[in-house]
Amino acid sequence: MLYKLIYAFHEYFSVLNVFRYITFRTILATLTALLICFAFGGWVISQLKALQVGQFIREDGPPNHKTKEGTPTMGGCLIVPAVMLSTLLWASPSNLYVWMVLFVAISFGAIGFVDDYLKVRRKNSKGMGAKVKFALQILASAVVALVLYLYPEFDTKVHMPFFKTVAPDLGWAYVPAAMFIIVGASNAVNLTDGLDGLAIGPIIIAFSCYLVFAYLAGHAKIASYLQIPYVAGAGELAVVCGAVAGAGLGFLWFNAYPAEVFMGDVGSLSLGAVLGTVALITKQELILILVGGLFVFEALSVIFQVAYFKLTGGQRIFRMAPIHHHFELKGWPEPKVIVRFWIISIILALLAMSTLKLR
Numbered sequence: 001m002l003y004k005l006i007y008a009f010h011e012y013f014s015v016l017n018v019f020r021y022i023t024f025r026t027i028l029a030t031l032t033a034l035l036i037c038f039a040f041g042g043w044v045i046s047q048l049k050a051l052q053v054g055q056f057i058r059e060d061g062p063p064n065h066k067t068k069e070g071t072p073t074m075g076g077c078l079i080v081p082a083v084m085l086s087t088l089l090w091a092s093p094s095n096l097y098v099w100m101v102l103f104v105a106i107s108f109g110a111i112g113f114v115d116d117y118l119k120v121r122r123k124n125s126k127g128m129g130a131k132v133k134f135a136l137q138i139l140a141s142a143v144v145a146l147v148l149y150l151y152p153e154f155d156t157k158v159h160m161p162f163f164k165t166v167a168p169d170l171g172w173a174y175v176p177a178a179m180f181i182i183v184g185a186s187n188a189v190n191l192t193d194g195l196d197g198l199a200i201g202p203i204i205i206a207f208s209c210y211l212v213f214a215y216l217a218g219h220a221k222i223a224s225y226l227q228i229p230y231v232a233g234a235g236e237l238a239v240v241c242g243a244v245a246g247a248g249l250g251f252l253w254f255n256a257y258p259a260e261v262f263m264g265d266v267g268s269l270s271l272g273a274v275l276g277t278v279a280l281i282t283k284q285e286l287i288l289i290l291v292g293g294l295f296v297f298e299a300l301s302v303i304f305q306v307a308y309f310k311l312t313g314g315q316r317i318f319r320m321a322p323i324h325h326h327f328e329l330k331g332w333p334e335p336k337v338i339v340r341f342w343i344i345s346i347i348l349a350l351l352a353m354s355t356l357k358l359r
Contacts, residue, residue: 022215022235025090029239030246033086037078037250045254045261048072053120071259074116076267079247080109083274086243095236096151097281100144101274107140108186108273112265127265137183137269144277145178153232159283161290161355164227181285182276188295189272191302191322196259197252198324198338202294202345203271204248209291209349210278211241216356217282226356229283237278244271257335287355293348294341298322 018024053074084102091098115127127133148154149172156174160166170177193199216222218235251267254260272295279288289296301323308317318326327337 022218022238026211026215026238026242029086029090030242032089033082033243033246034250036082036085037247038253040082041078041250041254041261044075044078045072048074048077048261053116071262073120073262074113074264074266075251075255075261076109076112076264076270078261079251079263079267080105080270082247082250083240083243086246087240090243091239092236095233096147097233098236098240100147100281101237101240101277104140104144104182104273104277105270107143108137109266109270111136111140112190112267112269115265115269134183137186137273138179141179141182141273142175144182144280145175148178148280149175154281157229157283158285159229161287162358167229177285178280181280181288182273184299185276185279185288185292185295186269186272188292188299189275190265190268192295192298192324193263193268194322194324195328195334195338196257197255198341199263199268200248200252200255201338201342202292203275204245204252205342205345205349206275206291206295207241207244207248207278209352210275210282210284211238211245212353213282213284213287214238214241214278217284228356231281231283234282237281240274241278244274257338287352290348290352290355294345298324301326 049072053072084105087098087102111128111133115133117127119127149156155169156171157167157169158174158177189199189203192202214237215235216226216228217231218233218238220230220232223230248271251261251263255263275292276288279285279291284291299322301318302321305317305321308315319329320326324337324341328334332340
């Protein structure tokens with residue numbers, strides 16, 4: 001919104017014309033969110049300590065994680081406001097997609113906040129009941145899916161990577177599909193948030209990737225040249241993605257090993273849902289499997305572990321799930337697990353970007 005006020009004077013000061021460019025405002029959004037986290041990160045951590053909002057480690061977790069008990073959690077209370085404020089300052093206030101993403105950030109952030117609050121209040125690692133938590137996520141995602149389905153300028157086709165003309169129209173089935181993507185992405189990121197900086201690194205990488213996808217999808221000429229779906233107005237989501245990437249970098253300053261603060265569900269559920277929503281709007285839903293491949297792998301490791309455990313009467317595929325704990329128990333130092341998983345995320349993001357020309 002601030003950019004509208006500034007741009008109003010472009011007739012008097014020609015240099016202000018630069019504010020109409022999405023690329024420039026994306027840079028400003030990234031820097032704004034980064035500076036907000038730098039400026040308020042220490043204060044937020046001190047307030048969380050004063051309120052005794054500490055992390056509770058599950059009893060069946062890795063033994064070395066007991067040293068993390070009491071570390072301030074709910075760091076998403078720094079990330080989400082930084083993203084929202086930065087977006088409100090530099091994104092177009094008339095863009096429906098921007099408001100949809102902000103709705104997702106707030107609604108899933110609220111679900112995560114309540115979950116984290118209950119853990120602190122009960123002084124254990126069990127927060128909101130799984131059924132209630134899942135039902136609230138479905139409800140919030142249903143709102144977004146229905147808005148997209150009913151929005152006249154948005155189609156319900158799913159475009160296949162590597163193919164120019166394969167784009168089946170799901171029709172009404174797009175609603176449950178969209179809900180699945182949002183809820184799935186939210187919980188996959190949540191499962192990845194188990195080591196210092198492990199989740200926020202791939203989040204920065206994934207949103208940097210979708211920043212490019214959003215800008216390209218919202219540019220008619222470039223989208224036509226690359227033969228990707230053109231989505232009018234989607235370019236403004238580059239500003240949102242920049243804000244998330246900037247806030248993520250600022251948070252990583254405090255979350256890097258050894259972490260001074262953890263993201264908590266208020267951050268991981270919100271950012272995961274925003275990632276899924278951006279993937280839907282930019283018509284790059286299927287590429288999310290590749291961009292967020294690490295999140296997918298983490299989620300699948302839990303699903304396979306639980307299923308195999310039940311089918312075999314107590315046997316396990318991994319030493320512990322999610323998969324990052326498996327490597328910890330194999331003897332990998334925590335920083336090595338984190339950095340190697342970041343490297344995997346970068347490789348997957350580069351492969352996803354290459355699909356823009358492989359059609």
